[in-house]
Amino acid sequence: MSTSARLSLSVAFMLVCACGDASTSTTDTTSPTSMTAADTGATTSATTDSPGTSSGELPTSGDATTGISSTGISPTDGTSTGGATTDLPGTTTGTTSSTGTTGDDGPFTVYLDPAGDDANGGSSPDDAVLTLARAQEIIVAAAPDRDVEVRIAQGTYFGQNVTWTYYHPDHRISFMPIDYADGDGIDDIADRPVFDGEGEGVLLTLDVSPGEETHLEFYYLKIQHYLHYGVYFRGDRLDPEGGWNGGNRIFGVYFTEIGSLHVAGEEGYAAIDLVNSRNNDIRNNHFVAVENHAQKAGLMHGVYLAHHSRGNQIRGNQFSEISGDPIRVRDDSNANIIEANSFTETGSVAFYSDWYCDDDVNPNCTKPGGECPSWQNEFRDNELHCGYGGEQLPPFSYIQGGADYVPPGCPDHFADGWKRLSTSGNTTACP
Numbered sequence: 001m002s003t004s005a006r007l008s009l010s011v012a013f014m015l016v017c018a019c020g021d022a023s024t025s026t027t028d029t030t031s032p033t034s035m036t037a038a039d040t041g042a043t044t045s046a047t048t049d050s051p052g053t054s055s056g057e058l059p060t061s062g063d064a065t066t067g068i069s070s071t072g073i074s075p076t077d078g079t080s081t082g083g084a085t086t087d088l089p090g091t092t093t094g095t096t097s098s099t100g101t102t103g104d105d106g107p108f109t110v111y112l113d114p115a116g117d118d119a120n121g122g123s124s125p126d127d128a129v130l131t132l133a134r135a136q137e138i139i140v141a142a143a144p145d146r147d148v149e150v151r152i153a154q155g156t157y158f159g160q161n162v163t164w165t166y167y168h169p170d171h172r173i174s175f176m177p178i179d180y181a182d183g184d185g186i187d188d189i190a191d192r193p194v195f196d197g198e199g200e201g202v203l204l205t206l207d208v209s210p211g212e213e214t215h216l217e218f219y220y221l222k223i224q225h226y227l228h229y230g231v232y233f234r235g236d237r238l239d240p241e242g243g244w245n246g247g248n249r250i251f252g253v254y255f256t257e258i259g260s261l262h263v264a265g266e267e268g269y270a271a272i273d274l275v276n277s278r279n280n281d282i283r284n285n286h287f288v289a290v291e292n293h294a295q296k297a298g299l300m301h302g303v304y305l306a307h308h309s310r311g312n313q314i315r316g317n318q319f320s321e322i323s324g325d326p327i328r329v330r331d332d333s334n335a336n337i338i339e340a341n342s343f344t345e346t347g348s349v350a351f352y353s354d355w356y357c358d359d360d361v362n363p364n365c366t367k368p369g370g371e372c373p374s375w376q377n378e379f380r381d382n383e384l385h386c387g388y389g390g391e392q393l394p395p396f397s398y399i400q401g402g403a404d405y406v407p408p409g410c411p412d413h414f415a416d417g418w419k420r421l422s423t424s425g426n427t428t429a430c431p
Contacts, residue, residue, distance in 0.1 A: 108144035110135045111178070112193075114155035125178065128153065132162040132175075132204065139173070140166050148173040152193040152221070161200040163207045167214040167245075176219040185252075189220060192254055197226035199263040205229075206245060209236035209276065213247030220252040227265040228273075230255045235276030237307035237367060240332065244308065246278040256288040259300045259323065267296035270304035270328075278310040287319045287326070297323035297388070298348040305374075307367070309333040315340050322346035323388050325353040325397075327379070331371035332356075337378045344385040350397035352379045354421065358400055358407055372410035373401070379423045386430035395426050 112135060113128035122129040122138050129135055135150050145168070154177065167173065177189045186192075195203050203223050206216055216233075223230040231250065236243025250272060259268035271290045272282060287302040302319045303326070305312060310333060319326040319341060326346040327338050343351045356373055357365035365371065379396060387393035403420060406412045 107147040107149040107174075108139070108142060109149045109151055110138050111151050111153070112157070113153040114157055116153075125151075125153065130157070131160055132164075133160075136162060136164060136166055144168075145171070147171045150175045151178045152176065153178045154191050154193050156194040156196050158196050159198045159200055160195055160203060161197070162203070163205045164216070165208055167206075167208060167210070167216065169210070169212045169215075172215045172217055174217040174219065175221065176217075177221075180219055184220075186220060192220050192222040192252075194222040194224065196224055197263070199225065199227060199265065201227050201265075202229040202232050205232040205234055206248070206277075207234050208245050209234075209239065209243035211239075211242040211244055213279065214245040215247050217249040218251065218253055222254040222256070223271075224255075224257045225263050226258050226268075227260060227263050228268050230258055230271040232273045233275070233277035233280065234273075235308075237276050237331075238369075240276065240308040244276045244278050246280055246311075248277070249281040250283070250285060251281070252284050254286045254288070255290060255302075256286070258290045259292045260296060261291040261293050261323070262289065267292050267299045269299060270301040272302070273304045273306070274309040274312065274333075275306050276308040278308075278312065280312045282312065282314045283316050285317045287317065287322060289321045291321060291323040298325070300324040301328040302326035302346065304328045304330075305333040305336055306330040307333065307371075310335050312336045314338045317341045318344075319346045320344040321388070324348050325350055327352040329354050329374045329377060330356055331367070331374070333374045333377075335376045337380075338382065339378065339380045340382065342383045342385070345388055345390065347387045347393050348389075349399065350394045351382070351384050352396040352421070353399055354396070355399040356401075356407075360407065361400075370407070370409060373406060373420060375413045375418045375420055377421050379421060379426065381425035382427075384426055384428045384430070390431070392428070392430045395423060395428075396421060 110122040111125050111128040112122075112130065112132070113125065114130070116128035116130040118129050118131055118134040120127045120129050122135060129138070132150070139148055148168075148171065150173070152175065177191075177193055179189050181188065197203060203226055206214060208214060218231065230253075233245055233248060235245045255271035257263075258271050260266060268290070271287050274280065282303060290300055290302055291297065292300040300323045302317075302322050303314055305328065307330065309329075314327065314337065320343075325348060326343055329336065329352075338352060354374060354377075356371040357367065359365050359370045382395075384393070384395060398420070401407065404414075406414070
């Protein structure tokens with residue numbers, strides 16, 4: 001979408017927030033106020049498993065000129081650019097280049113191909129299946145006590161949507177190009193396999209909440225033309241300590257043309273959405289043209305950390321053309337690190353925004369027991385290049401309640417010496 005076109009839309013979505021139930025939504029008519037915060041900030045939260053209504057509150061924002069040093073980062077695909085290097089997967093993934101499902105000394109492997117057939121067994125490239133749903137059936141039936149690889153041949157897979165429920169607490173399940181080897185960059189594979197949703201809601205929903213790590217890993221895929229999400233890790237928002245999933249990884253994935261500006265529907269919410277999902281590694285990805293139409297533009301985010309999503313790392317990614325705030329945290333989503341990313345033409349309120357649904361001021365909150373602010377998040381060493389409409393935005397904003405407000409019934413961690421948000425090293429260049 002052109003800069004001039006985005007400018008014409010910016011007023012309409014300035015303070016649209018995701019909240020509550022996906023079936024309802026409103027648009028704030030208030031304007032944000034700014035507050036100087038010399039890179040020592042604070043937080044609250046904002047993400048959802050079913051977003052919908054806006055808060056109607058004045059956000060408190062950080063100063064857009066914070067930060068004094070340039071990181072030189074232009075995240076690409078495991079290459080060094082301008083003094084910073086985005087990490088390669090290295091040896092931490094535990095993946096190898098297995099060529100079959102037989103034998104116990106390598107990963108259990110299932111093959112996908114755009115010309116595959118779900119009547120096949122997936123045991124070799126010549127026996128490839130077509131869908132992720134069929135791959136899960138094969139894995140569930142085998143129940144392998146070892147790592148799993150879903151090897152995906154290059155080409156385009158249309159209209160796929162899968163609710164993924166299989167995991168092993170001690171082993172990884174990796175989704176990767178057929179020619180990917182552990183530690184590869186984009187130049188080492190023929191291309192990213194493409195999942196084109198053709199308007200489906202989401203490619204993959206991890207729908208388990210076991211209170212332990214689930215170890216799903218995604219490498220060098222392209223995900224496009226989905227309405228609500230690209231990838232959704234959904235834990236149980238009503239069971240903060242026992243209902244989480246986590247320990248997942250998304251690396252080198254290209255998310256593009258997600259949201260209602262690109263496919264039919266009311267609104268999208270995020271390229272990556274987390275609900276009570278923790279300790280995930282989101283690194284070296286591209287988020288490009290993740291946009292809703294004007295009336296719901298602010299509901300769309302690059303990464304949405306909601307409902308007790310804690311300890312996640314978002315590093316070395318490139319965000320561009322995101323119609324809402326590219327990073328949104330919500331409801332007790334603590335100790336997340338957002339570091340060394342590049343943001344270009346993203347955001348309606350700020351590059352990082354923090355929100356929660358407060359029952360005292362919002363009649364549309366849907367979570368029993370209410371929501372609470374988030375704490376101890378970090379937003380550091382990021383490059384900030386203009387908002388979605390081409391305007392200069394503050395690095396961060398507290399949309400609900402302000403930086404110092406703790407609602408009744410929520411823990412007051414100020415008494416413990418905690419901060420809501422810590423910032424440092426962010427640089428601004430707009431225009």
